[in-house]
Amino acid sequence: MEELTLAGRKFVGISQSLTANQDDYIIGHMRRAGVLDVLVASKGKKFTQEQEAEELLTAILLSGRTQQILAGCLTEEGKAWTREEADRNATCFAAITDEKEKAQMRTAIVGFVIGFFSSGERSQESSPKSSSPNGRGRRTKSAAQSTSGTSRN
Numbered sequence: 001m002e003e004l005t006l007a008g009r010k011f012v013g014i015s016q017s018l019t020a021n022q023d024d025y026i027i028g029h030m031r032r033a034g035v036l037d038v039l040v041a042s043k044g045k046k047f048t049q050e051q052e053a054e055e056l057l058t059a060i061l062l063s064g065r066t067q068q069i070l071a072g073c074l075t076e077e078g079k080a081w082t083r084e085e086a087d088r089n090a091t092c093f094a095a096i097t098d099e100k101e102k103a104q105m106r107t108a109i110v111g112f113v114i115g116f117f118s119s120g121e122r123s124q125e126s127s128p129k130s131s132s133p134n135g136r137g138r139r140t141k142s143a144a145q146s147t148s149g150t151s152r153n
Contacts, residue, residue, distance in 0.1 A: 004074065004108055006101050007092050011074040013112060022081050026072035026116065033063035035113055053110045060109060067093040070105055073112040 002013035018026075030036065038059045042052045060066050071090035075081040096102060 002108065002111070003077075004104055006074075006105065007096055009092075010077040011089075012077055013108070014073045014075075014116070019081070021083065022072060022086075025083055025086060026069065029065045029068045029072055030060075030113065030116075033065040033069060034059040049114075053114060056113050057106060057110050060113070061106075066105070066109060067091070069113070070109050073109070073116075 004011045004013070014022075014026075035056060038052070038055045042055060047055065060069060067090040068086070070093055071086040074089065076085065076089065079085060093105060096105070
C-alpha cells in the first residue's frame with residue numbers, strides 16, 4: 001500500500017478490498033475523465049506501458065478530475081474513506097502549490113489508475129448478457145443493447 005504526505009497530512013493508497021461506494025466513486029470519475037476510452041484505444045495501438053501511462057495522465061489532467069480520482073484512491077491515515085472526505089480532500093489537493101507534492105500526485109494517480117485496471121478484476125464491466133439478478137448489470141462503454149431476441153457469437 002502506497003503512502004503519501006500531501007498538504008501536511010498522511011494518506012494511504014487503495015487496497016484490493018474497496019467498498020462498493022469507493023469503487024463507484026473512482027470508476028465514475030475515471031469514466032468522466034475518459035480513462036476507459038484511453039484504455040480501449042491503447043489496445044489497438046500497441047502502446048508501451050509508458051505511452052499508455054502518458055495517455056492516461058493527459059486524459060485525466062485535461063478532464064479536470066485529477067484531484068477527485070486521487071481522493072478516491074487515497075484515505076487519510078486513521079480515517080475511514082467516505083465520499084464527503086474524498087470531496088474535501090479533492091478540494092484540498094486542488095489548492096496544493098508545492099511542486100514536489102504536485103509531482104507526487106501525478107505519479108500516484110497514474111500508478112493507481114494502471115493498478116486499478118491491470119488487476120483484471122475491474123478491467124471489464126459486466127456484459128449486458130451476463131446473469132445479473134435484475135438484468136441490469138453495469139455495461140462497458142462499447143456494450144450496446146441487443147436489437148433482437150437472439151444473439152450471435
